Amino acid sequence: MTDSPSEWAEKIFATDHRAITRAITAVENNDAVAVPLLKRLFARTGRAFVVGITGAPGAGKSTLVEKLALEYRQQGIRVGIIAVDPSSPFSGGAILGDRIRMQSLVTDEGVYIRSMATRGHLGGLAAATQDAVSILDAAGYHFVLIETVGVGQDEVEVARLADATVLLLVPGMGDEIQVFKAGVMEIADLFVVNKADRPGAEQLGQQVRALLAGAARREEWVPSVITTVATTGEGVAALREGIEQFRTYGEQRNLKHRRRKEQWRARLLELLRQRLFQKAVAGHLDDGSIDRHVEAIMQRSRDPYSVIEELIGEFVRASRPQAGEGRP
Amino acid sequence: MTDSPSEWAEKIFATDHRAITRAITAVENNDAVAVPLLKRLFARTGRAFVVGITGAPGAGKSTLVEKLALEYRQQGIRVGIIAVDPSSPFSGGAILGDRIRMQSLVTDEGVYIRSMATRGHLGGLAAATQDAVSILDAAGYHFVLIETVGVGQDEVEVARLADATVLLLVPGMGDEIQVFKAGVMEIADLFVVNKADRPGAEQLGQQVRALLAGAARREEWVPSVITTVATTGEGVAALREGIEQFRTYGEQRNLKHRRRKEQWRARLLELLRQRLFQKAVAGHLDDGSIDRHVEAIMQRSRDPYSVIEELIGEFVRASRPQAGEGRP
Numbered sequence: 001m002t003d004s005p006s007e008w009a010e011k012i013f014a015t016d017h018r019a020i021t022r023a024i025t026a027v028e029n030n031d032a033v034a035v036p037l038l039k040r041l042f043a044r045t046g047r048a049f050v051v052g053i054t055g056a057p058g059a060g061k062s063t064l065v066e067k068l069a070l071e072y073r074q075q076g077i078r079v080g081i082i083a084v085d086p087s088s089p090f091s092g093g094a095i096l097g098d099r100i101r102m103q104s105l106v107t108d109e110g111v112y113i114r115s116m117a118t119r120g121h122l123g124g125l126a127a128a129t130q131d132a133v134s135i136l137d138a139a140g141y142h143f144v145l146i147e148t149v150g151v152g153q154d155e156v157e158v159a160r161l162a163d164a165t166v167l168l169l170v171p172g173m174g175d176e177i178q179v180f181k182a183g184v185m186e187i188a189d190l191f192v193v194n195k196a197d198r199p200g201a202e203q204l205g206q207q208v209r210a211l212l213a214g215a216a217r218r219e220e221w222v223p224s225v226i227t228t229v230a231t232t233g234e235g236v237a238a239l240r241e242g243i244e245q246f247r248t249y250g251e252q253r254n255l256k257h258r259r260r261k262e263q264w265r266a267r268l269l270e271l272l273r274q275r276l277f278q279k280a281v282a283g284h285l286d287d288g289s290i291d292r293h294v295e296a297i298m299q300r301s302r303d304p305y306s307v308i309e310e311l312i313g314e315f316v317r318a319s320r321p322q323a324g325e326g327r328p
Numbered sequence: 329m330t331d332s333p334s335e336w337a338e339k340i341f342a343t344d345h346r347a348i349t350r351a352i353t354a355v356e357n358n359d360a361v362a363v364p365l366l367k368r369l370f371a372r373t374g375r376a377f378v379v380g381i382t383g384a385p386g387a388g389k390s391t392l393v394e395k396l397a398l399e400y401r402q403q404g405i406r407v408g409i410i411a412v413d414p415s416s417p418f419s420g421g422a423i424l425g426d427r428i429r430m431q432s433l434v435t436d437e438g439v440y441i442r443s444m445a446t447r448g449h450l451g452g453l454a455a456a457t458q459d460a461v462s463i464l465d466a467a468g469y470h471f472v473l474i475e476t477v478g479v480g481q482d483e484v485e486v487a488r489l490a491d492a493t494v495l496l497l498v499p500g501m502g503d504e505i506q507v508f509k510a511g512v513m514e515i516a517d518l519f520v521v522n523k524a525d526r527p528g529a530e531q532l533g534q535q536v537r538a539l540l541a542g543a544a545r546r547e548e549w550v551p552s553v554i555t556t557v558a559t560t561g562e563g564v565a566a567l568r569e570g571i572e573q574f575r576t577y578g579e580q581r582n583l584k585h586r587r588r589k590e591q592w593r594a595r596l597l598e599l600l601r602q603r604l605f606q607k608a609v610a611g612h613l614d615d616g617s618i619d620r621h622v623e624a625i626m627q628r629s630r631d632p633y634s635v636i637e638e639l640i641g642e643f644v645r646a647s648r649p650q651a652g653e654g655r656p
Contacts, residue, residue: 035633042631056384172500257626264622264632271636273605279640280604281597294592298585303370304592305363308599312607316647 005036012041015078015139017112024114027131030278038131041138048080048137049247050161054148055168060194063230064168064239065147071240072143073110080141081113082132084125084148112141127270130161160266163256164246166190166239169208171200189223190242196227196235221249280315333364340369343406343467345440352442355459358606366459369466376408376465377575378489382476383496388522391558392496392567393475399568400471401438408469409441410460412453412476440469455598458489488594491584492574494518494567497536499528517551518570524555524563549577608643 003011003019011019026034053061053068062083069079116129129146136144146162167188172195191212193205208225224242228235250256293311296302331339331347339347354362381389381396390411397407444457457474464472474490495516500523519540521533536553552570556563578584621639624630 039631039633042633043628046626046628260626261622264625265618268618268621268625268632268635269605269609271632272608272639273601275636276604276608276640276643277597277601280600290593290596293596294589297592297596298374298588300371300374303367304596304599305367305370307596308603311600312604315604316644319644319647 005033005040008037009040009138012037012135012139013044015109015141017109020112020135020139021114023135024116024132027128027135028116030128030274034131038134041134045134045137048133048142048144050133050144050146050163051243052146052148052162052165053168054165054188055170055192055194059168059170060230061147061168064192064194064228064236065145067230067233067236068239069111069145071236073108076110077143078110078141079112080133080136080139080144081111082129082136082144082146083113083115084129084146112136112139126161127267127274130267130270133161160263163250163259164189164243166192166243168192168194169204170195171198171204189221189246190239191223191225192235192239193225193227194230197229201227220253221246221255279319280311284315284318285311333361333368336365337368337466340365340463340467341372343437343469345437348440348463348467349442351463352444352460355456355463356444358456358602362459366462369462373462373465376461376470376472378461378472378474378491379571380474380476380490380493381496382493382516383498383520383522387496387498388558389475389496392520392522392556392564393473395558395561395564396567397439397473399564401436404438405471406438406469407440408461408464408467408472409439410457410464410472410474411441411443412457412474440464440467454489455595455602458595458598461489488591491578491587492517492571494520494571496520496522497532498523499526499532517549517574518567519551519553520563520567521553521555522558525557529555548581549574549583607647608639612643612646613639 008019008023012023023034023037025031026037053065055061065081065083069081072079114132116125116132133144133146165188167190169191171193191208193201193208195201205225205227212223212225224245226235226239226242228239230236247256250259293302293307297304297307336347336351340351351362351365353359354365381393383389393409393411397409400407442460444453444460461472461474493516495518497519499521519536521529521536523529533553533555540551540553552573554563554567554570556567558564575584578587621630621635625632625635
């Protein structure tokens with residue numbers, strides 16, 4: 001608990017699970033102690049290959065993640081798993097269920113599993129997940145799976161973190177074409193038709209292939225469409241091969257470098273957004289003054305835009321002495 | 329185009345569709361011209377009742393929104409509809425399809441329909457949607473429906489904007505219980521089992537009721553569970569009644585006021601985050617300098633955390649003269 005940042009970093013380099021857990025918790029809580037640690041870890045990052053696995057609720061993501069992790073473990077590769085959960089009082093049971101289904105992995109020291117909550121981050125989930133990936137990367141987990149529940153903006157952000165993004169579809173989810181509304185079609189590098197033992201799997205695969213043939217993409221790579229039955233493990237080896245093919249493709253075309261560059265751009269701006277806000281709010285806004293502003297706005301005696309201009313002005317003035325520069 | 333903010337505001341008060349459209353576009357693009365307009369509109373806001381409608385892709389949200397809007401139109405109430413779309417090159421067709429399905433509404437001057445994209449907002453979607461609601465509110469749309477595609481963080485944010493949140497479920501989407509992972513169960517005020525002509529509708533309704541009976545909620549209101557067939561209009565009148573019941577309940581218990589207070593708190597912090605970032609990035613970071621920082625990070629010659637500290641320091645120093653305060 002009283003480790004110095006460098007002692008803490010050494011434990012993480014030695015893959016100490018408790019040190020890793022403490023670090024991710026610190027990152028999740030936006031705890032200031034994380035920053036000197038992350039600075040120390042940084043030089044040892046950049047080696048992990050990060051795969052995002054996404055799809056609608058009920059698509060079988062957790063089961064597939066477990067089976068895929070086992071595939072990589074058989075190659076002797078350390079696997080980090082980050083499950084991004086919308087933290088719901090209702091979902092507690094279901095998520096616990098997932099983690100129990102991953103029991104084949106929990107006794108394996110070469111696997112690290114971590115859930116990250118989406119609530120309470122006020123938009124900082126992407127930044128926290130990035131930092132968690134860096135921690136696992138520095139700890140020697142050179143294959144990291146990020147599982148996201150749901151369909152939406154979160155997935156787009158996760159795709160920005162990932163070197164490869166896998167989208168799970170399942171037959172029989174009603175009007176299949178509706179899936180293509182989800183805004184994640186164009187960010188997926190591999191498509192998986194899971195629960196392929198159900199009726200409609202073949203048509204769904206064809207539909208996806210037809211859509212991909214016609215669509216403009218950000219790279220020349222034409223995504224593979226792989227069919228799996230995650231519960232039995234069928235097709236999981238093919239998925240691993242598909243991921244490795246994409247990895248090789250990406251390394252040959254400098255794709256990984258290009259994506260990482262985009263990622264760092266987005267990450268730098270996100271970090272800036274996050275830290276500026278923390279600094280402004282932590283230092284200069286207490287609950288009482290927020291409440292007073294809210295009351296004035298609700299009574300329409302002030303408008304929120306003027307309040308914000310005033311608050312930013314206050315922040316800038318209050319930050320002045322910190323610059324430590326004397327005036328002549 | 330060369331309207332002054334007050335001329336522009338007058339047009340919006342007169343429910344001029346083109347002026348409304350220009351205003352929402354300005355808000356969506358984070359255009360600075362929106363701020364003086366929003367300040368002027370603000371005093372006339374606070375009258376609209378805002379209903380969020382959410383659910384997984386394929387649940388039938390667009391159809392239900394259309395039918396519900398028609399119900400309210402029959403009462404002579406102006407209806408604003410905001411569809412939050414993940415903007416995908418793939419989804420273009422499907423979304424166009426929705427809008428075409430809403431054709432019964434497009435010739436009605438008492439209805440305003442607008443899609444808002446989720447891409448490119450760097451987390452500012454909630455703020456932009458809030459501002460769009462304010463614009464419609466000021467324009468006299470006193471019933472506003474917000475339709476969100478997908479399941480996840482976006483929905484939680486939309487619920488923060490809404491006076492009432494409706495969650496659509498459909499039978500036969502695979503393992504129904506998985507829906508409860510979605511993190512939106514606890515934010516819904518009304519549940520709709522849509523496509524109720526399909527097998528499994530009754531069991532799904534029972535499942536939801538059983539879950540609700542056991543669950544802790546943030547208010548004493550026990551959400552209604554309503555069954556609909558949106559395509560035929562069956563149950564839509566009951567949904568309107570359910571919404572009105574909840575509205576009455578909320579007004580009696582001061583619930584609307586309490587929620588609005590929470591909303592304004594969240595909105596004020598979100599606006600602060602957004603504006604601080606804009607100010608920092610717009611004034612002090614060009615693409616070239618971002619690229620240089622990214623290169624240094626990728627070569628591991630610098631770490632991102634130190635870069636951010638430096639950038640915030642620069643922002644604060646550069647903002648100094650704006651405070652306009654002389655030193656003795």
